[in-house]
Amino acid sequence: MDILGYKKDYQLFAGTRSKIKPSIIKSSKNNQSNNKKRLSIKHVLDEIALKDGMTLSFHHHLRNGDYILNMVMEEITRRNVKDVTIFASSIFPCHKDLVKYIEQGIVTQIYAAFISGPVSEAISEGKLKKVAVMHTHGGRARIVESGELTIDLAFIGAPTCDQTGNITGKIGKSACGSIGYAVTDAHFAKTTIAITDNLVDELDDFQIGGQYIDYIVEVDAIGDSKGIVSGTTEITKNPIGLKIAKLATDVIKYSGYFKNGFSFQTGAGGTSLAVSEYLKKLMKDENIKGSYALGGITSYIVDMLKEGLFEKLYDVQCFDLGSVESIATNPNHIAISASKYANILDDCLINNLDFVILGATEIDLDFNVNVTTTSTGEIMGGSGGHSDTAYGAKVTIVVSQLFNARIPVIKNKVICKTTPGETVDVLVTERGIAINPLRTDLVEKFKNTNLPIKTIEELKAISDNLVGIPKEIDFDDKIVAVVEYRDGTVIDVIHKKNINNKG
Amino acid sequence: MQLVKPSKAGTYESNDIYIMLFPGNETKIEVESIVYETYGDKIENVIFKTLNEYKIENVLVKAIDKGALDFTIRARLITAIKRGATND
Numbered sequence: 001m002d003i004l005g006y007k008k009d010y011q012l013f014a015g016t017r018s019k020i021k022p023s024i025i026k027s028s029k030n031n032q033s034n035n036k037k038r039l040s041i042k043h044v045l046d047e048i049a050l051k052d053g054m055t056l057s058f059h060h061h062l063r064n065g066d067y068i069l070n071m072v073m074e075e076i077t078r079r080n081v082k083d084v085t086i087f088a089s090s091i092f093p094c095h096k097d098l099v100k101y102i103e104q105g106i107v108t109q110i111y112a113a114f115i116s117g118p119v120s121e122a123i124s125e126g127k128l129k130k131v132a133v134m135h136t137h138g139g140r141a142r143i144v145e146s147g148e149l150t151i152d153l154a155f156i157g158a159p160t161c162d163q164t165g166n167i168t169g170k171i172g173k174s175a176c177g178s179i180g181y182a183v184t185d186a187h188f189a190k191t192t193i194a195i196t197d198n199l200v201d202e203l204d205d206f207q208i209g210g211q212y213i214d215y216i217v218e219v220d221a222i223g224d225s226k227g228i229v230s231g232t233t234e235i236t237k238n239p240i241g242l243k244i245a246k247l248a249t250d251v252i253k254y255s256g257y258f259k260n261g262f263s264f265q266t267g268a269g270g271t272s273l274a275v276s277e278y279l280k281k282l283m284k285d286e287n288i289k290g291s292y293a294l295g296g297i298t299s300y301i302v303d304m305l306k307e308g309l310f311e312k313l314y315d316v317q318c319f320d321l322g323s324v325e326s327i328a329t330n331p332n333h334i335a336i337s338a339s340k341y342a343n344i345l346d347d348c349l350i351n352n353l354d355f356v357i358l359g360a361t362e363i364d365l366d367f368n369v370n371v372t373t374t375s376t377g378e379i380m381g382g383s384g385g386h387s388d389t390a391y392g393a394k395v396t397i398v399v400s401q402l403f404n405a406r407i408p409v410i411k412n413k414v415i416c417k418t419t420p421g422e423t424v425d426v427l428v429t430e431r432g433i434a435i436n437p438l439r440t441d442l443v444e445k446f447k448n449t450n451l452p453i454k455t456i457e458e459l460k461a462i463s464d465n466l467v468g469i470p471k472e473i474d475f476d477d478k479i480v481a482v483v484e485y486r487d488g489t490v491i492d493v494i495h496k497k498n499i500n501n502k503g
Numbered sequence: 504m505q506l507v508k509p510s511k512a513g514t515y516e517s518n519d520i521y522i523m524l525f526p527g528n529e530t531k532i533e534v535e536s537i538v539y540e541t542y543g544d545k546i547e548n549v550i551f552k553t554l555n556e557y558k559i560e561n562v563l564v565k566a567i568d569k570g571a572l573d574f575t576i577r578a579r580l581i582t583a584i585k586r587g588a589t590n591d
Binding site: 375376404405406407466467468470471473 | 517518537538540541542543544545569570571572573
């Protein structure tokens with residue numbers, strides 16, 4: 001079946017150990033010009049031959065404070081260019097201007113690992129002309145490095161840039177720490193434009209080398225600092241969230257993988273952060289030291305580095321001010337690229353992960369997880385590194401309330417399969433812990449603990465009894481998005497949905 | 504029981520429901536819910552059955568639901584009934 005605007009030779013997901021092995025290409029860019037600076041984005045675009053059907057790339061380290069995408073698109077759309085593909089690592093509510101360009105038919109396709117806000121609604125409503133492609137963080141690097149997609153213009157939001165184009169995110173008024181998602185773009189785009197609000201003479205420490213940068217533009221601000229990093233990320237105060245975090249920490253403790261040298265990743269959600277706090281205490285109590293923590297990094301993980309509980313942090317993206325400060329000053333807090341993080345073609349760090357703590361919108365009886373759509377099928381997220389880390393980690397732990405506001409987490413079948421169940425090992429809820437029966441080793445390990453181990457069917461029965469079985473959701477036939485597994489196979493598709501949340 | 508004056512019970516907090524009752528000429532149930540698509544029918548049904556149980560007729564029920572479970576919906580509705588009804 002052809003999917004409008006999607007690669008013709010796509011293959012369906014056939015298990016996490018599928019045999020697809022695209023060949024990797026190496027970047028040969030080496031721009032040594034000493035005349036890269038231009039007066040404005042407009043001046044750069046005047047020099048470049050813009051054409052219909054171009055692919056423009058953006059990255060999301062400035063998150064919901066990002067000005068770059070809107071700033072660039074405003075200039076692009078003044079130039080009568082059509083059929084533009086936006087290849088953005090993630091899209092946030094601040095990018096709502098894109099909806100207008102989608103409706104005008106200027107932007108006809110979007111690739112992203114995560115989409116939330118007005119753009120995701122527009123895609124769910126079927127406004128985008130071609131299908132949206134929802135890849136993983138590692139998958140994005142693969143798409144580019146395998147040559148499957150060519151970026152025409154990459155726009156790099158540069159918190160600090162020097163005269164030759166060396167870029168760091170560690171310093172500057174818009175400092176965001178690691179800029180790991182932008183590295184691949186800079187290395188492989190036909191033309192790369194650095195947009196900075198802190199141009200300096202020379203940088204010794206940088207994450208993207210100047211040889212990959214073709215143009216430099218100075219602007220007043222690349223983002224709104226309030227949206228770039230949270231001042232603080234906070235542990236949940238919800239007693240249910242804390243209980244789940246405590247149980248998840250117990251799972252780590254008794255899993256058999258909690259020993260000196262273990263590695264760990266968790267997210268910035270309130271419950272995930274609480275796991276870090278409990279884990280910190282556990283590591284001290286048991287006198288266990290880990291090798292590295294990976295991922296999006298928060299102050300809680302930084303504290304564990306400072307206290308010597310981890311030797312190193314490998315950081316593709318900083319979530320709060322504490323982690324930005326740490327990466328700028330602590331040599332053991334190391335910035336990595338998205339490819340080094342999770343690209344299936346790279347010697348990536350997720351492959352050595354012991355534990356990852358992940359969330360879920362829905363999980364089904366086969367442990368498949370949805371983090372791409374809401375429980376009623378509208379796009380509101382995406383894998384990010386979810387399915388990458390689930391694949392890599394020896395113990396993948398999903399933490400979630402069994403239900404909240406009458407929305408149950410366990411379903412017979414997830415609306416959208418983001419992460420395959422064969423890579424999800426444990427579900428921790430406030431009413432019990434379910435272990436994937438495929439993990440006979442873990443089932444055995446937990447048999448003699450006092451933890452509330454249940455089957456996922458038992459947990460579902462508890463939930464169904466309280467909230468009732470939700471009515472099936474109606475979808476249009478039209479496919480609005482393709483969900484790609486990290487190897488580029490199609491793991492699921494998302495159908496058009498008329499957004500309507502009121503009775 | 505008969506509703507003799509408008510009454511209300513509940514909150515707008517997550518997992519709760521805010522229910523308002525008004526005396527009227529016919530029984531009408533208006534539900535606004537964050538889970539209407541998946542549970543709207545069930546919510547209306549719980550309200551309908553509870554009204555019947557208390558033999559309340561000719562009432563307008565306005566409910567703003569933030570994902571309350573059935574027992575919460577019932578409890579809030581019964582409280583609203585008791586606040587607005589006489590025991591004739």
